[in-house]
Amino acid sequence: MSPTTAMYVAQGIHGLAYGMILFLVASGLTLIFGMMGILNLAHAAFFMLSAYFCYQVLVMTESFLLALLIAPIAAGLIGVMLERFLLRRVHAFGHIGELILTVGVSLVILEGVKVFWGTESLPVKVPASLEGLISIAGLEYPIYRLFIIGLSLLILGIMAGILYKTRLGMVVRAAVSDADMVNALGINVPLVFMFVFGAGTWLAGVAGVAIAPILTVFPGLGDQVGLDAFMVVVVGGFGSLGGAFLVSIIFGLLSSYGVQFVSQLAPVLMFIFMAIVLVIKPMGLFGERE
Amino acid sequence: MRKKTKAVLWVLLLVVLVCYPQIFGIYYTNVFVTFAVFALFAITLNLLLGYSGLLSFGHAMFFGSGAYGTALALEHIKGCPLLVALLFGFLAAVALALILCPIMVRVSGTAFAMLHLAFGQLMYVLALKLRGITGGEDGIGGFPIPPLSIPGIVSIDMNNPLNFYYFAMTVLLASMWILWFFTKTPFGGIMVGIRDNANRVDYLGFKVPQSKAVIYLFAGGFAGVAGSIYAIFQNLISAEDGFHVFVSFAPIMMTMVGGIGSFFGPIAGSAIFGIIEELTSRYTERVELVMGLILILVIMFAPMGFMGLIQIIKEKIFCKEPGQKQSEEAIIEEAA
Numbered sequence: 200m201s202p203t204t205a206m207y208v209a210q211g212i213h214g215l216a217y218g219m220i221l222f223l224v225a226s227g228l229t230l231i232f233g234m235m236g237i238l239n240l241a242h243a244a245f246f247m248l249s250a251y252f253c254y255q256v257l258v259m260t261e262s263f264l265l266a267l268l269i270a271p272i273a274a275g276l277i278g279v280m281l282e283r284f285l286l287r288r289v290h291a292f293g294h295i296g297e298l299i300l301t302v303g304v305s306l307v308i309l310e311g312v313k314v315f316w317g318t319e320s321l322p323v324k325v326p327a328s329l330e331g332l333i334s335i336a337g338l339e340y341p342i343y344r345l346f347i348i349g350l351s352l353l354i355l356g357i358m359a360g361i362l363y364k365t366r367l368g369m370v371v372r373a374a375v376s377d378a379d380m381v382n383a384l385g386i387n388v389p390l391v392f393m394f395v396f397g398a399g400t401w402l403a404g405v406a407g408v409a410i411a412p413i414l415t416v417f418p419g420l421g422d423q424v425g426l427d428a429f430m431v432v433v434v435g436g437f438g439s440l441g442g443a444f445l446v447s448i449i450f451g452l453l454s455s456y457g458v459q460f461v462s463q464l465a466p467v468l469m470f471i472f473m474a475i476v477l478v479i480k481p482m483g484l485f486g487e488r489e
Numbered sequence: 490m491r492k493k494t495k496a497v498l499w500v501l502l503l504v505v506l507v508c509y510p511q512i513f514g515i516y517y518t519n520v521f522v523t524f525a526v527f528a529l530f531a532i533t534l535n536l537l538l539g540y541s542g543l544l545s546f547g548h549a550m551f552f553g554s555g556a557y558g559t560a561l562a563l564e565h566i567k568g569c570p571l572l573v574a575l576l577f578g579f580l581a582a583v584a585l586a587l588i589l590c591p592i593m594v595r596v597s598g599t600a601f602a603m604l605h606l607a608f609g610q611l612m613y614v615l616a617l618k619l620r621g622i623t624g625g626e627d628g629i630g631g632f633p634i635p636p637l638s639i640p641g642i643v644s645i646d647m648n649n650p651l652n653f654y655y656f657a658m659t660v661l662l663a664s665m666w667i668l669w670f671f672t673k674t675p676f677g678g679i680m681v682g683i684r685d686n687a688n689r690v691d692y693l694g695f696k697v698p699q700s701k702a703v704i705y706l707f708a709g710g711f712a713g714v715a716g717s718i719y720a721i722f723q724n725l726i727s728a729e730d731g732f733h734v735f736v737s738f739a740p741i742m743m744t745m746v747g748g749i750g751s752f753f754g755p756i757a758g759s760a761i762f763g764i765i766e767e768l769t770s771r772y773t774e775r776v777e778l779v780m781g782l783i784l785i786l787v788i789m790f791a792p793m794g795f796m797g798l799i800q801i802i803k804e805k806i807f808c809k810e811p812g813q814k815q816s817e818e819a820i821i822e823e824a825a
Contacts, residue, residue: 285785285789288789289788289789289792292788292792294544295544295745295749296788296792298741298745299742299745299746299784299787299788300784300785300788300789302738302742302781302784303780303781303782303783303784303785303787303788304781304785305781306777306778306780306781306784307778307781307782307785309777309781310775310777310778310781311778314775314778426606426734429603429606430603430606430607433599433600433603437599463618464614464618466610466614467610467611467614467615470606470607470608470610470611471607471611473603473604473607474604474607474608474611477596477600477603477604477607478592478596478604481595481596481600482600
């Protein structure tokens, strides 16, 4: 294979890996913002917080697998508490209330992180078993990025399975489309919402752990991904998991190939893409409601 | 009687504004100018958010284009009078709003917010990358600030902070007054009507997209004036100060903390933010932590913002329905 093709493929893998991490964050946001309609600006803060948890677990146990298990769950639990004790009370004031509250929460998390771990970026090592390159069809791929892609696909599969094939998923979808009716049927809707919020935060947490070895851990970790994930949810269409998946990959590829071909304009390619989509379809690619 | 108290309050406000620099000294005068700039900026945002129900995540692009418009005019046009430079800022923002409004009047809700985010980021990146025009990360700074002169009569040196304070206050107050007057006209009524029920306004025979466009131009243009004053005040404008997404978020937070439902809410919010920053940065480096906690507390315990809180307190004290106007006056005193 010629070096040019090899470079294209390598860029493609980088783009896919970022797209997949973006999808993990955005799928959580699809649950919280797209389905439940909670404007959660603290989502990226949980992503960042989980990366710090990952660092902490690694320092204490040196096991990446353990970090991958514990850190997202810890972030998810904090998310559940946020929903139970704060967000639930301001839900009556609509998006505006949620916006103020979640901005406040993300500021507190950001500053809290700075107090506990400081502002410098902390290194997280790629686990030994996922280090190095693997050679497929004459090309070398970094194993860790392939691992990220695999992990995201696995989670997408599990999520889609739960949402569309199980009774639990049916209850969640029903509660999202008509909470009062489902409540009247004797199902504890606030509990369902709390669970969904926790699951969404957990997904952001998984992404945070996955990205920690690539970018190292620092307070501004969530800024870029958080903004991108919001755009993914809006462009993909509210509540559409498939839309979020497709747009995440497009964004990932846009960012990696954009840097290669039009490096000056690379930072705005996603915004231009979003603007074009929203001008033509204000509800997003696969959206059914605003 | 009510008219009289009102007039007295206005005179009081003017007296306080005139005497302010003499009492508080130069440092707090500059703090006050920054506050007033952001108050006007937040009011223009509230024109969209509060009066029209349109949340924008990219209002900074008008602020920034106003600032860059003025800075570029002062930098490149020899002997450009101050007011003309100000006009350039205003027109730059209006031009941007004019370009965007055919798209923006068609969408609302999340699409409106996100489209603004998109175009705001586009402007931010353009300001960073078009190095030849905008100076990239360094921005435009050190441009000459001409005196405010009426040919043959008077020429006031604007490099004197005191003179500049009076000039900035005049421009900002005049802008605020125009916007306030704008919301009181029948057209302002249509604006609120569109927010509450666009279909009905349409059936009544008013042109909804065109009306939205006019509101949009007003909001954009006067945000440009705020940016313009800011650029002259700092004698520097950079992409970070003008177009960054945080510049878009600041007035949203100010408006919400101050109270969305009222014209004077954004002023109160801007004052509250200024005071909190001033006070907390004196005792702790964790300004953001305090800010975050305050935001959480505000929404938990005073969800209608500061203006709503005043309303509630007044009702508790006087045990009767206080009109909207009464609490507005309270805020004028507060802001002064």
